[in-house]
Amino acid sequence: MQAVNSSKRNFILLILAIFVGVFSLSGYFAQSVKADVYTQPASQLGDLNSNRPGFTGVPAVKTESDGQQYVEFDFVQPNLTSKTIELYYQTDNSNGYSYVSDFSTNTIQTNQNWQVVHYKIRSSYFGFKIDTADSSLQMRVVFSGATGIFNWNNIGTYYSPYFNPTTPATGISITTPNQSLFPLIPQNLNVSADLQSVDNIWSKFTDSNTGKATANVTPTNTTDKVNWSLSSNTSQLTLPSDTSSWFNQQNNNVSNGKAQTQFYLPVGLNLATNTDSNSYGFPVTLTAKAGQATNKQTLDLGGLKAINTDSDTVTQKGLGSVVASAIDTNSVTNLIQTLNATLKKSTSGTLQYNWVYWDPSNSSDTKSGYTSKQNLTNASDLTNSFPNSFNNQSNFIQYVEDQTAAGKSVAIQFRIYDSANSKNAITTSNRAALTIKPITAQLTQVPTAFNFGSISVAAAANGSNGQAVSAVTTNDNQIKIQNANRNWSLTASYTPFTNQTGNTLQTILAVGLAGKTTNLSQSATSVASGNSQTSANYDQNVTASLQFSKNNTAANIKTDSPYTAKVTWNLTNDTPKLSSASN
Numbered sequence: 001m002q003a004v005n006s007s008k009r010n011f012i013l014l015i016l017a018i019f020v021g022v023f024s025l026s027g028y029f030a031q032s033v034k035a036d037v038y039t040q041p042a043s044q045l046g047d048l049n050s051n052r053p054g055f056t057g058v059p060a061v062k063t064e065s066d067g068q069q070y071v072e073f074d075f076v077q078p079n080l081t082s083k084t085i086e087l088y089y090q091t092d093n094s095n096g097y098s099y100v101s102d103f104s105t106n107t108i109q110t111n112q113n114w115q116v117v118h119y120k121i122r123s124s125y126f127g128f129k130i131d132t133a134d135s136s137l138q139m140r141v142v143f144s145g146a147t148g149i150f151n152w153n154n155i156g157t158y159y160s161p162y163f164n165p166t167t168p169a170t171g172i173s174i175t176t177p178n179q180s181l182f183p184l185i186p187q188n189l190n191v192s193a194d195l196q197s198v199d200n201i202w203s204k205f206t207d208s209n210t211g212k213a214t215a216n217v218t219p220t221n222t223t224d225k226v227n228w229s230l231s232s233n234t235s236q237l238t239l240p241s242d243t244s245s246w247f248n249q250q251n252n253n254v255s256n257g258k259a260q261t262q263f264y265l266p267v268g269l270n271l272a273t274n275t276d277s278n279s280y281g282f283p284v285t286l287t288a289k290a291g292q293a294t295n296k297q298t299l300d301l302g303g304l305k306a307i308n309t310d311s312d313t314v315t316q317k318g319l320g321s322v323v324a325s326a327i328d329t330n331s332v333t334n335l336i337q338t339l340n341a342t343l344k345k346s347t348s349g350t351l352q353y354n355w356v357y358w359d360p361s362n363s364s365d366t367k368s369g370y371t372s373k374q375n376l377t378n379a380s381d382l383t384n385s386f387p388n389s390f391n392n393q394s395n396f397i398q399y400v401e402d403q404t405a406a407g408k409s410v411a412i413q414f415r416i417y418d419s420a421n422s423k424n425a426i427t428t429s430n431r432a433a434l435t436i437k438p439i440t441a442q443l444t445q446v447p448t449a450f451n452f453g454s455i456s457v458a459a460a461a462n463g464s465n466g467q468a469v470s471a472v473t474t475n476d477n478q479i480k481i482q483n484a485n486r487n488w489s490l491t492a493s494y495t496p497f498t499n500q501t502g503n504t505l506q507t508i509l510a511v512g513l514a515g516k517t518t519n520l521s522q523s524a525t526s527v528a529s530g531n532s533q534t535s536a537n538y539d540q541n542v543t544a545s546l547q548f549s550k551n552n553t554a555a556n557i558k559t560d561s562p563y564t565a566k567v568t569w570n571l572t573n574d575t576p577k578l579s580s581a582s583n
Contacts, residue, residue: 046076220257302430320386349420484538506549
């Protein structure tokens, strides 16, 4: 309702809004530490059932969707439906009362001749914006005059409890010390080799360098709290819809614009296998929300990318170097430093690691590799001596190549232990798919044609007296093989020389390649081979010669069309037999 002026005022309702310093509440009364005429102890709260006038509680300052601030409070008073109400306010820096023309009232409860009225006043009419959480306000209601049987002069003046204004958050951003997250396994658990016995155990990060996040909120004095959650970005990792129990501070108060939380993570999440070579584990979304302000940050669970490489790269760099490039170096180094600091306080052990793998046909059967005896200090220590020999694989690289050639991938994982309790891992990476594509020799060029020119019937008949006819040598008569420094063999065969009417000649076709001459036949015949000592780029000229059989006679040779034959070249790589993954 709107307030109107009246020449006959039976009472005046005065509202005094005052900024004060720190306050405290004791029972129904509040005592300010700032002593001046504008600060008073809070009056006893009103009670509708007892017909006691007064504030029902602490007034509130609210910001609505239109951006306007409102001061709102409930007051117990007699029924005044036939009376007009005028509201005034006074601030501690004003010299008099100001008339409030924008307010509304709403009766929310009645009891015979008494009622609880809700007052709502736009704060802009106070002449200031309420936006400081370190200040407090107090409302004062003064009734004067007589209203029927009630004598307001006897009721007097009422002071509200002090109240802090609410300041909504307008912006929020997340910072984390690490891109990758790792679960920690409690040392008192009897953890099985594949960690499945602790699938549902939450373990807490205890160091500020690991598993923490900070929300930076504006304004810095916001009264909104920060709520945290985690969600999954991939179908390979299923998270519960409610992850609030994973945070030790789910509902954070903001202090100086910051709110910090600490993660709890389930160990069982690292049982899945990451197949993404661009992600350090499984992407998860960390969300921080304060009021209407929200920010999201994508983090990775596990710290290990999938590895898709080839045998040449492994040969040139070493498997340890290839695996090192898939580790989130900064996050893992921070993790190791955190664990080292923890061990110094709790045990006499040092950090050691172990690489394990799983055969594609049995993801629950863990194969153990080399266990380091050195003291881990950073991420590079994990791969300086990457094992090429696991307990059941004397040549791990060849084993992975064979699995890759069969269209399968091997899963690998690193685990970090306390040497004083080496049966139980402290933490693990995620499982990551590893493929090593075998590089094979590729036949990239063969002779386009051998041109023997025009040969007389007499020369072709009766075996041409044992004389061979050489083909015309051209630049196209070459054999080219890429990646030739592997085990391979090249064969060739040719069809009989035949003219357009189907007449054939009996011939002997010979090819010369890399200093070796080979007579071809209608069956595949080896003409060249390679191994690790062969040049990687095989590029050789090919010569050809043709002899005619004595079975050819002049009467059998037709001259109505040319005679042609087709030469077929075939390169075969020697692929080792698929390695067994059994013990």
